[in-house]
Structure formats: structure tokens, C-alpha cells
Amino acid sequence: MGLKRKIQELKKRREEALRGGDERAVQKQLSMGKLTARERIVALLDKNSFNEYDLFVEHEARDFDMDKKVLHGDGVIVGTGTINGRPVAVFAQDFTVAGGSLGLMHSRKITKIMDHALKMRMPLIGINDSGGARIQEGVNSLAGYGEIFFRNTLASGVIPQISVILGPCAGGAVYSPALTDFVFVVDNISKMFITGPEVIKTVLGEEISMEELGGADVHATVTGNAHFFARNEKECFMQIHKLLSFIPWSNDEKPRVVERKPPRRDYKIEDIVPEDPKLPYDVRDVIRAVVDDSDFFEVHERWARNIVVGFGRMDGRTVGFVANQPLYLAGVLDVDSSDKAASFIRYCDAFNIPIITFVDLPGYLPGVDQEYAGVIRHGAKVLYAYSEATVPKMTVILRKAYGGGYIAMGSRHLRTDFVFAWPTAEIAVMGPEGAANIIFRKEIKEADDPEKMRKQKVKEYKAKFANPYVAAAKGYIDAVIEPAETRRRLAHALEVSERKAVAGPKKKHGLPPL
């Protein structure tokens, strides 16, 4: 056979392999508002940049008539391409081929591209659209998932791992994403559960829709399994591009520095925080008032809203922001907000991203519900994460910093490099009302007019502690600054921290509360 004919044969084989699932399955996919796996890759990557591998891989299953089935690409497309000119590795499961279920060869295609991404130090983006372990392949498909989970763990903290949930994902198809850094979901399309409604009906006799069980909204707002929520696939891919613009390609690098831009004029920092410590405000406006172009990219926007985390830039450098959100639950730390903050802090630390913390909270949320839900263990994660982080850390106390909240939110005592406070800061073991009621209980009870005495004692306590100067006198705060100085002071602190180097005691790994 001459070269021409061999090329023709290659083209024919390619054409056949590129077909994906049958017409019925493709129509079902499209009718649900979903793109096909191949269309997704094209939409995600730079134009014409995709290089596919393992197109001709075939499954080897023989049971349950599998030997009679041709599964194109074994239900997954893998390769490398670029996003904004930088290389990424990608896999996309094809639900039109056996429901994107994961058999042995399917898993080998994925683990091969994972190994490649780790070796070449580039992000791995997994587009998941799969019914989980391929039932007909038994333990081989379980083995396949085990190999994937192992590699997710090996790559954790070395290269960015991004999971996109674009279909009904069950079993192993959700555990691999759970091991990755960021999970993206799309309204009406993404579903995540360990076992689907059919299994639930069989085992528990309960009827539940896929959406109720694990729709995009459930995971973006209730469980926190999803970090980003989009209205459609296109918006989701744009979010991925934006995320990638902030983060480095591996833990050996720092994020790319881009051109500096001033914050937009519509955020006047001195007008955002009300002086009355009981009044709420949106702390994201404080972040927007200090970041380049007022561009704040929020992570976990819909979950545990009493804390805000996300990325922004100062003088072109990526920064991770953590801020109490007085708009929700007065910005307290509770089980979920502690988990949210701790995991974000650890991400920033692993990938050389400095952390800026804005503090305004009355403390940890008290109550039986929280105690029973393990607020001690979850709250301790924040202490651990800040203490462990060796990236440059800066904290600004805006208003309230009471009790454990003061210590936990990036205090000096957890080795924060720069601690600033606004003149409105109040640093104390607890709020003035509670404190006065406890330490002056006797005087208040025995007074002729207890209410008058209580007010007087609250005033005395406020005068003594509800300010930043007691902490500043001890050096716990490096500078009391005017709100308008915040950006300049933080940018300077970041600049002088560029070559920060600290080393802790030698250990295999620590034991954070999990």
C-alpha cells in the first residue's frame, strides 16, 4: 500500500473513531442543552489548538455482550491544547458512548493524560459527564477509579486540577472531582451524587429527582462541592479562563504578573463600612476598592456566604482574599465558612499566592446546632490553615475582631506578616454588651438603676477596649491606618514580601483537623 492509500486509511479510521455515540444518544445530549464532548473541548481551548491522543483505544470487556459493542474512544476524549496561549491537558467524557461510564481503557486514557500533565507541569481540566464505574466491567472499572484518585492526590498542590461537571455524574465520577481544586457546575445540566435516583428507589424506596438530589444549585449553595456556578456551558468555560488567568501553572511558579490598573472610582473605601458595629455592608466592596480595576473573582460565591474568598490583583500581582461578610450572619465563623476559608487559604499557600484578610466578625457562631455539627473541629481548620501558610500574609481589621474570631482571622499570632487596623477597629475578647454583663454582673445587679449602670459599664468597656490602640501598644498591630491608605499600604507590603522565605520544622506532613 502506498503512502497515499495509507493516509486515506488513517482518515477513514479517524472519521469512524471520531463519531462518538449513535444518533439517538447524540440527539438526547443536544436536546438537554448540552454540547457534545468534542464541542466542549473546542469551546474551551484556543482555536485549532487541540491535539488528541489515544483516539484508537478500544475496550477489552467481554462480559454481558460487551465484545459485540464498539465504543468509540471508549467514551472519553483526551489531549492537550492551549488556553490564552498556555498549555493545558484535558479530558472530556462522552455521555453518548455508554453514558460516559468508566471502563478500564477509558480510565487508562485519563490516567495517561494525568501523568502527562503532572510531568509537564500544566493544569489538568476534566470535563465529567459520566454514569460512573462501567457496571459491565466490574472490578476493572473500580480499579480504574482507584488509579485516578491516586493520581488526583499525587498531583494535588503541584498542578492545578479543575473539574467541570457537565451531566449526570455518579459514583467515581464525583469522587475524582471532589479530590480536585475547583469544581464548576452549570445550571440544569450538572448533577452530582454518589448513587442515582434509581438506586435510591431500589434501596430506600424513595422517589427523588436528579435535580433535587444533586443539581447545580444544591452543590453551589448547600453542599459547597461546587466552587463556581454558571448559567450555561459557554459561561462556565469563560469562568475557567478567568480562573486560569489568576493562578500559576504549578507550585514551582508564581502567578503571572500583568499590567497594573487602579481600582475604579465608584468604590470609595471610606464610605463603605458603617461606624455602628451592628450595621451590615458588603465586604466585597472593600475588596473592590483596593484591587486592580475593582475586579474581584469570587470563589464559592453562593455557599457559606458569611465569608468571602476569591482572587484579585494588586499592582498586577495575584492575591487571594479572605473576608468576613457582615451581610450574612454578621460575618461569623461557623462550620461551613471555616471549611470554605481553610480550603482557600491552603490553595493559595500551595500555589504561591499571597493572602490578604479583611476582618469584621463577632466571633464563632454559638449554639447547639453548631457545636453538634463540630464547630470546634471545623473552626480549628482556619487556625491550622493560617498558621501553616508561609506565603506573604496581610490582615486588615476593619471593625469588629472579637474573641476566637480575632485570633483565627489571620492575626499576628498566627505569623501574619503585616497587620493593619482601621481607627474603627474593636479588638476584644467579646462584644462590649456581653463583656460588661459578665464582668460587672455584681455591680449591675446591686445598682439602684441596673439598666443605667449596665449602660455606663458598657460605655466604660467600650472606651477601654473598643479600639485598635490597646493591640497597637503591644505591637500586635503594625499600623493603624486610614481606610484611604489601605491599597497603598497593602501593595507596599506585597512588594516587600516578594522574596519571603520561612522554614518550619521538618516533618512528613502535618495533621490538620479534617
Ligand code: HXC
Ligand atoms: C454502564 C451506564 C452506566 C454505568 C449509564 N450507563 N451509567 N452503563 N455503567 N455506570 C448507560 C445506560 O445504560 C444507557 O445506555 C446510557 O448510559 C445512558 O444512560 P441513561 O440511564 O439512559 O441516562 P439518564 O436517564 O440520563 O441517567 C443517567 C444516570 C443513570 C443518572 C447516570 O444512567 C444512572 O443512574 N446510572 C448509574 C449510576 C450509578 O449508580 N453509578 C455508580 C456506579 S458505582 P443505553 O445503551 O441504554 O443508551 C461507582 C463506584 C466508584 O462509580 C466508587 C468510587 C468511590
